[in-house]
Amino acid sequence: MVLYLAGLGLGSLDYVTLKLIREIENCDTVYLDTYTGFVSNELMNWLERRFQNRLKLATRSDLEDNLSRLVEEARDSDIAVLVPGDPLIATTHISMLIEGAKKNIPYRVIHGVSIYSAAASVAGLQAYKFGRTTTLAKMGDPRETYRVIRENLEKGLHTLVLLDTADGGLTISNALRRLLETEDSLNQGIVRKDTLVVGLAMVGLREQKIRAGLVEELISEEFPPPPHALIFPGELHFMEIEALTKIYKAKEEDVRKHKPPRHEKERVWKYIAKTREVFETLKIIEDNREVQKIVEMASSYLEDAQRFWSSGEIFNALASIAYAEGLLDSLRLMGKIDFKWP
Secondary structure, three states: OOEEEEEOEOOOHHHOOHHHHHHHOOOOEEEEEOOOOOOOHHHHHHHHHHHHHHEEEEOHHHHOOOHHHHHHHOOOOOEEEEEOEOOOOOHHHHHHHHHHHHOOOOEEEEOOOOHHHHHHHHOOOOHHHEOOOEEEOOOOOOHHHHHHHHHHHHOOOEEEEEEOOHHHOOOHHHHHHHHHHHHHHHOOOOOOOOOEEEEEEOOOOOOOEEEEEEHHHHHOOOOOOOOEEEEEOOOOOHHHHHHHHHHOOOOHHHHHOOOOOOHHHHHHHHHHHHHHHHHHHOEEOOOOHHHHHHHHHHHHHHHHHHHHHHOOOHHHHHHHHHHHHHHHHHHHHOOOEEOOOO
16 A cells, blocks of 8 residues: 655646546545645635545644554555645655655655745746745744845845745735834844835736735735745846846836845955954064964965855855954964954
8 A cells, every 4th residue: 555645736726737636546545735735726626526535634733743643544545645735845744754664654756836946936036046945924923034034135045935824824915014023123124115025926826926026015015815925035147137127027226226135244254354454464473383383374264264255155254264363363362473453
């Protein structure tokens, strides 16, 4: 017997693949994941007609708390778990495969189109320039979402923010209002009224609407009902600028002046610049081989910091410049060299 994990795609019947229909047609029980994504009424009606009493709606409790029992069913019968999007994107479903492997129960994975790839491609942004994806829940703390956006922007990367689909879903306008409130409390310049953002509604469905513009514009924009998502762009390639302005009608002036905040990168560069200035003015008081070796080592760390900074490895740049500063300060405190920090 087999445990099937099958992706339903973007939530409409159009994205149900022939492979999915063929593979799970004769399954004894078909569970539908009802909490990790969106399923349209059209698709739900089709599933009910197709599988009738074999279809069971699975809650979070069924798929997490009772995971072992569900997987164990596949020892004696063919069991399918239908998941909106791609079935292996959410950690819940990876856990099913791990549990199946422990029990020596065969499994098959049927992939589906995921919002992870669809959102990037439909927005005209380059997928490899996206950083960590985050989710904004209807009732959760938005500060974690804000933090992820900030960390991605520091690296020049785009951020996909998935909005809660439970209980009617979180809308673009409400999500942006919550992030603006978070900005008011944290005051880090990450999500302001003049921040460039892309709003996505019902991606892949007939009602799909994509709009690029400033936060203050999208808050008042009319969108079809959820599922909704947001993209906060990082550094933009000229082709991405063309896509946002020509396809999604963002104002060219707003897009071209868009520059993601790079506070950490700027701060690290100040440390590098100060250390470079010290090397230009420092005086060696006790000139011996040991002091020269340590000064050379500090200089090597400075070169490493500059190289890491140029390649965008800000954490490594910070670590390297900290080593350089530490070596120089140690020699100064011991009276081996003399300098003043700018």
